[in-house]
Amino acid sequence: MAQRLVVIGAGMASGRALEELFALDPDAYDVTLFGAEPRGNYNRLMLSPVLSGEKTYEEIITHDAAWYAANRVTCRFGEAVTAVDRARKVVITAQGETPYDKLIVATGSQPFIIPVPGRDLPGVITFRDLDDVNRMREAAAVPGAKAVVIGGGLLGLEAAAGLRMQGMEVTVLHLMPHLMERQLDPAAAYLLQKELERRGISVRCKANTHAIEGTDKVEGVKLDDGTVIPADIVVMAVGIRPDTALAKEAGLACGRGVHVDDRMVTSDPDVLGVGECVEHDGMVYGLVAPLYEMGRVLARTLVGEAGAYRGSVMNTKLKVTGVDLFSAGDFAEGDDRDEIVFRDPARGVYKRIVLRDDKVIGAVMYGDTADGAWFFGLLKDRTNVAEMRDMLVFGPAFQGGTRLDPMAAVAALPDDAEICGCNGVCKGSIVNAIKTKGLSSLEDVRAHTKASSSCGTCSGLVEQVMAMTLGDGFEAKRNKSLCACTELTHMDVRRLIKSKELKTMPAVMQECGWKTSCGCASCRPALNYYLLCDWPGEYEDDYQSRFINERVHSNIQKDGTFSVVPRMWGGLTNPSELRAIADAAEKYNVPTVKVTGGQRIDLLGVKKEDLPAIWADLNAAGMVSGQAYAKGLRTVKTCVGTDHCRFGTQDSTGLGVKMEKALWGSWTPAKVKMAVTGCPRNCAEATCKDVGVVCVDSGYDLHIGGAAGLHVKETVVLCKLTAEAEVIEYSAAVIQLYREEAQYLHRMYKWIDVVGLDHIKERVVNDADSRKALADRFYYAQRFMQKDPWAERAAEGVHAHEFKPIAEVA
Amino acid sequence: MERVMSEWVDIGALEDIPVRGARKVRTPIGCVGVFRTNANEVYALVDACPHKGGPLSEGIVHGRAVTCPLHNWVIALDTGLAQGADEGAVPTVPTRLENGRILIDRAAVTLRAAAE
Numbered sequence: 045m046a047q048r049l050v051v052i053g054a055g056m057a058s059g060r061a062l063e064e065l066f067a068l069d070p071d072a073y074d075v076t077l078f079g080a081e082p083r084g085n086y087n088r089l090m091l092s093p094v095l096s097g098e099k100t101y102e103e104i105i106t107h108d109a110a111w112y113a114a115n116r117v118t119c120r121f122g123e124a125v126t127a128v129d130r131a132r133k134v135v136i137t138a139q140g141e142t143p144y145d146k147l148i149v150a151t152g153s154q155p156f157i158i159p160v161p162g163r164d165l166p167g168v169i170t171f172r173d174l175d176d177v178n179r180m181r182e183a184a185a186v187p188g189a190k191a192v193v194i195g196g197g198l199l200g201l202e203a204a205a206g207l208r209m210q211g212m213e214v215t216v217l218h219l220m221p222h223l224m225e226r227q228l229d230p231a232a233a234y235l236l237q238k239e240l241e242r243r244g245i246s247v248r249c250k251a252n253t254h255a256i257e258g259t260d261k262v263e264g265v266k267l268d269d270g271t272v273i274p275a276d277i278v279v280m281a282v283g284i285r286p287d288t289a290l291a292k293e294a295g296l297a298c299g300r301g302v303h304v305d306d307r308m309v310t311s312d313p314d315v316l317g318v319g320e321c322v323e324h325d326g327m328v329y330g331l332v333a334p335l336y337e338m339g340r341v342l343a344r345t346l347v348g349e350a351g352a353y354r355g356s357v358m359n360t361k362l363k364v365t366g367v368d369l370f371s372a373g374d375f376a377e378g379d380d381r382d383e384i385v386f387r388d389p390a391r392g393v394y395k396r397i398v399l400r401d402d403k404v405i406g407a408v409m410y411g412d413t414a415d416g417a418w419f420f421g422l423l424k425d426r427t428n429v430a431e432m433r434d435m436l437v438f439g440p441a442f443q444g445g446t447r448l449d450p451m452a453a454v455a456a457l458p459d460d461a462e463i464c465g466c467n468g469v470c471k472g473s474i475v476n477a478i479k480t481k482g483l484s485s486l487e488d489v490r491a492h493t494k495a496s497s498s499c500g501t502c503s504g505l506v507e508q509v510m511a512m513t514l515g516d517g518f519e520a521k522r523n524k525s526l527c528a529c530t531e532l533t534h535m536d537v538r539r540l541i542k543s544k545e546l547k548t549m550p551a552v553m554q555e556c557g558w559k560t561s562c563g564c565a566s567c568r569p570a571l572n573y574y575l576l577c578d579w580p581g582e583y584e585d586d587y588q589s590r591f592i593n594e595r596v597h598s599n600i601q602k603d604g605t606f607s608v609v610p611r612m613w614g615g616l617t618n619p620s621e622l623r624a625i626a627d628a629a630e631k632y633n634v635p636t637v638k639v640t641g642g643q644r645i646d647l648l649g650v651k652k653e654d655l656p657a658i659w660a661d662l663n664a665a666g667m668v669s670g671q672a673y674a675k676g677l678r679t680v681k682t683c684v685g686t687d688h689c690r691f692g693t694q695d696s697t698g699l700g701v702k703m704e705k706a707l708w709g710s711w712t713p714a715k716v717k718m719a720v721t722g723c724p725r726n727c728a729e730a731t732c733k734d735v736g737v738v739c740v741d742s743g744y745d746l747h748i749g750g751a752a753g754l755h756v757k758e759t760v761v762l763c764k765l766t767a768e769a770e771v772i773e774y775s776a777a778v779i780q781l782y783r784e785e786a787q788y789l790h791r792m793y794k795w796i797d798v799v800g801l802d803h804i805k806e807r808v809v810n811d812a813d814s815r816k817a818l819a820d821r822f823y824y825a826q827r828f829m830q831k832d833p834w835a836e837r838a839a840e841g842v843h844a845h846e847f848k849p850i851a852e853v854a
Numbered sequence: 855m856e857r858v859m860s861e862w863v864d865i866g867a868l869e870d871i872p873v874r875g876a877r878k879v880r881t882p883i884g885c886v887g888v889f890r891t892n893a894n895e896v897y898a899l900v901d902a903c904p905h906k907g908g909p910l911s912e913g914i915v916h917g918r919a920v921t922c923p924l925h926n927w928v929i930a931l932d933t934g935l936a937q938g939a940d941e942g943a944v945p946t947v948p949t950r951l952e953n954g955r956i957l958i959d960r961a962a963v964t965l966r967a968a969a970e
Contacts, residue, residue: 565928588872600909850879853881
């Protein structure tokens with residue numbers, strides 16, 4: 045006689061397990077199947093197309109009544125199992141007891157509901173079963189209805205896309221900095237967000253839900269920053285957790301999920317587990333492939349055949365029509381691994397293959413995922429890819445029997461193959477231009493064909509065409525690229541940030557074809573500066589892309605302590621400030637107090653954890669950060685001018701104070717030092733500053749481009765002015781031009797070498813409108829920049845994590 | 855002789871460290887830097903660059919490496935080895951990430967008694 049098998053949970057995992065079981069031995073068991081939903085097994089993965097209206101429920105049923113009947117499965121759908129008595133081997137429901145010889149726990153998982161006020165309001169919906177989908181479709185039927193989806197993971201985004209297709213106004217709230225952070229790197233997530241926004245879905249990352257608002261139903265979602273987003277429904281899609289309640293109650297060993305061994309047996313030899321509710325070797329799974337693999341093993345165990353589940357390597361595809369996205373394996377970066385990154389900004393394609401020991405261990409693709417399965421195969425089979433590495437990223441179509449090199453691939457391209465997508469230039473035109481016009485440099489080819497003259501990411505390809513055409517006569521000559529992550533120069537990147545309106549770091553890296561996924565210590569600070577400069581008030585400063593001094597607003601010293609320099613406007617101070625500095629120096633045991641070359645006082649050797657406190661004390665005495673660490677305005681050095689000096693021609697001290705008050709705060713490509721000296725004797729050494737003012741009887745000589753560092757440079761005179769207000773306006777304009785045009789880390793004199801003094805005169809001196817516009821842009825940026833960073837940290841607790849250890853281990 | 859068993863000490867939540875950032879842990883062997891990569895992996899190193907002892911936890915984290923704030927040495931987070939032409943290594947401290955909590959190996963940050 046057949047044994048009695050009872051299954052709790054009629055989802056995809058148990059469905060597949062039963063299929064496998066009946067395939068092995070249709071008569072081994074009499075099966076009773078309990079399901080909480082009042083229906084049989086359907087393909088839960090396909091709920092998204094049901095929501096969007098692309099499929100009907102009937103189309104996604106996997107096991108219909110006929111299938112259950114044919115396999116003599118007793119279905120008890122809609123009947124909840126309330127307990128399992130393992131001693132007597134029965135499961136208990138409201139209708140009574142059902143005995144078993146073997147029991148399968150396949151209770152699946154529960155959606156996680158974030159514990160915020162209002163979570164119980166009608167209109168808060170999870171995205172788990174057909175009833176949820178029906179509720180969402182009902183809400184979407186009301187014209188103008190609004191939905192907020194909490195959770196920018198796989199499930200949340202599928203819900204968002206489906207609701208949008210149903211005509212709802214949709215906002216996605218995601219706690220993390222980028223969408224689907226578990227499956228995607230920031231570059232792919234950027235492309236995904238761009239596509240969702242193109243469809244009219246509003247996406248907010250780093251959005252922390254504070255409360256769900258409404259009186260008797262959902263009316264809106266309030267964020268931590270106070271923003272309220274109106275909503276008729278709130279879809280909760282932040283994650284799932286294994287439903288272990290019944291198993292725990294029955295005394296089965298559970299961790300995050302119900303513990304199972306390699307044969308899918310729980311701590312009770314007659315009870316097996318499968319699907320999202322189980323924990324195997326420390327892992328719980330929420331995707332379908334592992335559940336199917338488990339089902340196969342479970343069926344073999346039930347009929348007494350050998351089989352072992354060894355955990356799963358997973359891959360993900362987002363099931364949103366028109367969005368091609370694939371991720372698999374481990375795609376973190378590391379020094380023990382290499383990555384091959386391919387980006388096609390024009391088509392919105394990003395592919396990243398992660399290799400270790402010549403094997404594929406991870407892959408992320410966006411925009412063109414046709415080869416996803418092939419890469420996943422290489423990953424699962426641990427295929428050695430050393431031989432095909434050069435062409436690997438192009439997929440199986442490019443893998444020949446012999447080792448290919450990129451040059452051969454270019455040679456093999458037909459004449460009408462497009463090389464430059466921006467300008468629509470094909471290989472034939474380039475070859476033709478090289479031959480007929482005798483071109484030999486990339487610049488010539490750019491000038492004549494326009495290939496690679498826009499975004500520049502195809503420069504390498506154009507050079508390969510040139511090398512192929514010119515043979516050994518061609519030597520690639522390129523301007524120095526920004527860093528090893530890109531072929532582009534600083535100036536290329538600055539141009540593209542503006543012309544393509546790139547406003548985030550992943551956007552720059554994608555659209556400029558970065559070869560790494562998250563940049564390096566050279567490019568990240570540069571990009572952070574460029575974005576901050578070009579999009580004031582929009583781009584959010586990325587402190588993790590700043591050097592330590594700018595991150596904690598102090599200068600690190602060789603022993604890991606810091607130095608603290610308060611501002612002394614124009615070099616002026618007074619007894620109460622000096623007293624406060626003296627008190628602070630004593631209170632915090634500052635070992636060295638030194639007068640700086642910029643006419644202020646440096647407190648050296650302050651411990652990092654004391655920084656907020658010492659800043660608070662100095663703030664209390666009216667002082668602010670001197671930004672002695674900043675790529676920004678450091679000091680305005682002055683002499684005493686007409687106030688005291690018998691040679692003084694103007695109020696140099698007063699002007700210095702006014703300049704410092706007007707110009708402090710903004711980040712610049714490199715540090716900016718200024719001075720105002722009261723007469724040509726130049727006691728304030730204005731002629732070796734980035735901006736120097738030399739007062740004369742008739743007014744003010746405005747100097748720029750001096751430095752006294754690694755290179756000593758004397759200033760050049762930009763113009764002669766007659767009023768203080770003019771000096772400040774011209775200075776603001778020239779600094780803004782420098783901010784907008786210079787390469788990161790170039791002092792002003794290097795920028796002048798690049799663009800020429802005449803260009804600066806043209807923009808700042810000869811053209812009043814241009815000068816005014818520059819100054820206006822400078823002051824606009826100042827609205828966001830002129831905040832004392834010490835006060836923000838001392839009083840408001842900004843970046844508190846920077847100043848104390850995370851823990852102490854005794 | 856008894857071997858010191860691994861004991862995992864909870865030092866805080868993953869969220870306590872900024873992405874591509876680091877925090878310090880005070881331990882009997884001195885400060886240890888705990889790093890969080892762009893991919894949300896966690897590594898710990900003795901917080902002193904093999905070059906001149908710079909506090910690595912104050913550096914810029916990129917990929918699975920950190921650039922020392924003092925002289926730009928690049929140290930691999932997983933091996934502690936200096937990268938590129940520089941030679942040197944800093945001790946690593948085993949870490950684990952469990953349910954969003956960061957654990958470090960106590961034995962690795964405990965002062966060893968003198969040999970018997």
